[in-house]
Amino acid sequence: MKIAVCIRRVPDTTAKITIAGGGTAIDPAGVKFVINPYDEFAVEAAIALKEAAGAGETVTIALGDDSVQETIRTTLAMGIDRAVHLQGTGSADGLATARVLADHLRGGGYDLILFGKLAVDDYGQQVGPMVAELLELPCATAITALEVADGSATVEREIEGGTEVATCPLPAVLTCDKGLNTPRLPGLKGIMAAKKKPLEVVPVEAAAGQATIVSLALPPERPAGRIVGEGAAAVPALIEALTSEAKVL
Amino acid sequence: MTAILAILEQRDGALRKGAPELLAAARQLADAAGATVDAIVFGAADMAGLDGLGAAGADRVLTATHADFAQYCPDGIVATVAALAGGYRAILTAATATGKDLAPRIAARIGAPCGMDVTGLALQGDAIRVTRPVYAGKAIQTVDLAGTAVIAVRPGAIAATAAGKAGAMSAVEVPAFTRRLTVREVRAPEQATVDVAEARVVVAGGRGLGDPKHFALLEELAAVFGGDAAVGASRAVVDAGWIGHGHQVGQTGKTVAPELYFAIGVSGAIQHLAGMRTAKTIVAINRDKDAPIFKVADYGIVGDLFEVMPALTEAVKKARG
Numbered sequence: 001m002k003i004a005v006c007i008r009r010v011p012d013t014t015a016k017i018t019i020a021g022g023g024t025a026i027d028p029a030g031v032k033f034v035i036n037p038y039d040e041f042a043v044e045a046a047i048a049l050k051e052a053a054g055a056g057e058t059v060t061i062a063l064g065d066d067s068v069q070e071t072i073r074t075t076l077a078m079g080i081d082r083a084v085h086l087q088g089t090g091s092a093d094g095l096a097t098a099r100v101l102a103d104h105l106r107g108g109g110y111d112l113i114l115f116g117k118l119a120v121d122d123y124g125q126q127v128g129p130m131v132a133e134l135l136e137l138p139c140a141t142a143i144t145a146l147e148v149a150d151g152s153a154t155v156e157r158e159i160e161g162g163t164e165v166a167t168c169p170l171p172a173v174l175t176c177d178k179g180l181n182t183p184r185l186p187g188l189k190g191i192m193a194a195k196k197k198p199l200e201v202v203p204v205e206a207a208a209g210q211a212t213i214v215s216l217a218l219p220p221e222r223p224a225g226r227i228v229g230e231g232a233a234a235v236p237a238l239i240e241a242l243t244s245e246a247k248v249l
Numbered sequence: 250m251t252a253i254l255a256i257l258e259q260r261d262g263a264l265r266k267g268a269p270e271l272l273a274a275a276r277q278l279a280d281a282a283g284a285t286v287d288a289i290v291f292g293a294a295d296m297a298g299l300d301g302l303g304a305a306g307a308d309r310v311l312t313a314t315h316a317d318f319a320q321y322c323p324d325g326i327v328a329t330v331a332a333l334a335g336g337y338r339a340i341l342t343a344a345t346a347t348g349k350d351l352a353p354r355i356a357a358r359i360g361a362p363c364g365m366d367v368t369g370l371a372l373q374g375d376a377i378r379v380t381r382p383v384y385a386g387k388a389i390q391t392v393d394l395a396g397t398a399v400i401a402v403r404p405g406a407i408a409a410t411a412a413g414k415a416g417a418m419s420a421v422e423v424p425a426f427t428r429r430l431t432v433r434e435v436r437a438p439e440q441a442t443v444d445v446a447e448a449r450v451v452v453a454g455g456r457g458l459g460d461p462k463h464f465a466l467l468e469e470l471a472a473v474f475g476g477d478a479a480v481g482a483s484r485a486v487v488d489a490g491w492i493g494h495g496h497q498v499g500q501t502g503k504t505v506a507p508e509l510y511f512a513i514g515v516s517g518a519i520q521h522l523a524g525m526r527t528a529k530t531i532v533a534i535n536r537d538k539d540a541p542i543f544k545v546a547d548y549g550i551v552g553d554l555f556e557v558m559p560a561l562t563e564a565v566k567k568a569r570g
């Protein structure tokens with residue numbers, strides 16, 4: 001089993017967002033950057049599959065500036081074997097990012113290429129299935145269960161009102177959702193080992209793409225709500241508000 | 250490029266409920282561009298319920314029939330849409346699990362930009378300008394998509410309208426395609442319940458419930474709304490195993506935009522808010538008057554949920570007659 005995991009460096013989800021970059025980007029000052037939480041599920045899946053198979057290779061691939069190397073090391077500390085840093089700036093267009101990744105992955109001989117379901121910064125939710133299309137590979141998105149046997153993958157994914165069960169032959173592209181597994185924490189030994197694992201740097205050029213960010217703004221505040229009262233005694237006032245003001249009952 | 254294509258979702262021969270909303274979004278673009286709206290439905294056999302689509306905004310209803318379409322078949326849908334794509338200025342799906350699976354595949358196949366979870370859309374010169382929440386809803390991005398754009402519209406973002414179009418039916422050819430992914434089955438949840446992402450009313454509970462058995466208090470309130478309501482949950486109680494992950498609302502759970510959202514014993518952590526802050530009306534019940542949930546709630550009651558919930562359920566029952 002040769003498995004690639006594509007990861008992205010993102011602001012911590014608890015970070016306070018302030019707008020900078022001429023009103024099109026966040027101000028990175030004081031923001032802690034982490035591995036995209038959904039990519040951790042992909043990393044865990046890759047390591048666990050290799051462990052179960054008893055052989056194979058796991059590779060982290062990340063497109064970004066040099067800061068992404070810190071994030072890559074996290075995955076090596078978790079247990080990934082080696083990494084490739086595609087050195088360049090990402091694009092606001094998921095397809096442009098997907099093209100860079102696909103160009104690198106093509107011919108790599110991977111049985112599985114794993115992604116997160118979405119990146120918690122741009123909420124693009126597209127790079128994984130786009131790479132699959134570009135490589136003409138089977139693809140399942142937002143999987144919450146995975147079994148690999150006899151050259152094929154069986155996955156589950158949550159859809160509205162049910163769970164979809166699907167199969168596809170390998171090689172395949174999968175994007176990972178919460179529920180798939182519980183990502184391991186890198187131990188001290190892993191962190192030490194990660195420093196010595198191979199990290200190849202490949203300069204790349206991402207095209208601008210057809211999506212252009214016009215602006216980034218803070219969401220409109222919800223109009224101030226009100227406390228209608230305390231305890232069960234407040235129920236009539238709430239019902240009155242829901243009936244005549246909000247008109248939702 | 251004079252038309253907008255809306256891909257409507259179908260399961261087991263019946264249209265999913267987001268169709269009128271999606272057609273309204275398509276109509277909005279089409280009317281601005283002087284274009285027409287085509288709806289397309291994929292199924293294994295004749296499909297029911299298509300005659301109302303004209304009234305909801307479709308000038309034409311295209312049907313694509315193939316034995317493989319008995320289950321969701323992304324490879325077949327992508328091939329069919331790609332063969333038609335040249336004639337469209339925009340291709341719309343609903344931002345459901347299925348729509349979000351489909352949109353980026355189509356975009357990559359035809360070399361188009363893809364906007365996901367879009368809450369607003371308009372023409373901007375040669376581009377389509379969309380707005381969409383990013384950073385877990387902590388910011389709103391405005392993006393111009395050039396060329397034919399593939400757009401997944403967030404359910405609940407654009408209201409259905411009456412358009413009174415012809416909705417003339419026409420069959421389209423499904424080109425030869427390789428089925429790379431095979432959906433074997435759709436397993437229904439243990440209890441047949443409304444999905445939180447589709448419900449008009451969500452009654453969500455958090456750690457304040459104290460014990461999984463107290464979800465019964467929420468189910469009783471939800472039951473008053475009949476088949477319109479679903480029980481939601483915070484991640485804290487999902488992780489504790491009190492209720493299934495399918496109920497989780499928030500950044501790592503589902504994004505919901507119901508008309509009415511009850512947050513019961515939920516503190517209102519930023520990751521929870523990410524999933525529900527666009528609900529039309531939010532009601533919070535929490536014994537801590539400083540709980541952050543009160544900052545987004547339209548109406549709040551400070552108090553012990555065990556005291557408030559039974560009274561609330563009774564009162565809602567009465568109010569709804």
Ligand SMILES: Cc1cc2nc3c(=O)[nH]c(=O)nc-3n(C[C@H](O)[C@H](O)[C@H](O)COP(=O)(O)OP(=O)(O)OC[C@H]3O[C@@H](n4cnc5c(N)ncnc54)[C@H](O)[C@@H]3O)c2cc1C
Pocket residue numbers: 013037454455456457458482483484485486497498499500501502503513514515516517518519520521524534535536537540552553554555
């Ligand atoms: C990467 C990441 C992703 C996350 N994703 C999500 C997500 O998708 N969804 C999500 O919900 N969270 C998510 N979280 C977790 C989130 O940060 C909070 O920990 C979680 O939402 C808290 O759940 P809670 O409100 O049920 O519990 P608590 O924060 O413990 O709040 C319980 C509330 O109940 C009130 N209460 C207690 N007893 C009573 C009573 N008798 N009557 C009335 N009120 C009472 C308390 O005052 C308190 O406000 C995520 C966290 C991280 C780091």
Ligand SMILES: Nc1ncnc2c1ncn2[C@@H]1O[C@H](COP(=O)(O)O)[C@@H](O)[C@H]1O
Pocket residue numbers: 006007008036038039061062063064090094097101114115116117118119120122123124125126127128
């Ligand atoms: N710059 C990048 N480098 C490597 N992988 C990426 C990059 N951006 C996104 N991805 C992958 O694509 C997934 C979805 O990203 P997105 O489509 O932006 O939400 C992420 O979870 C990653 O697995």
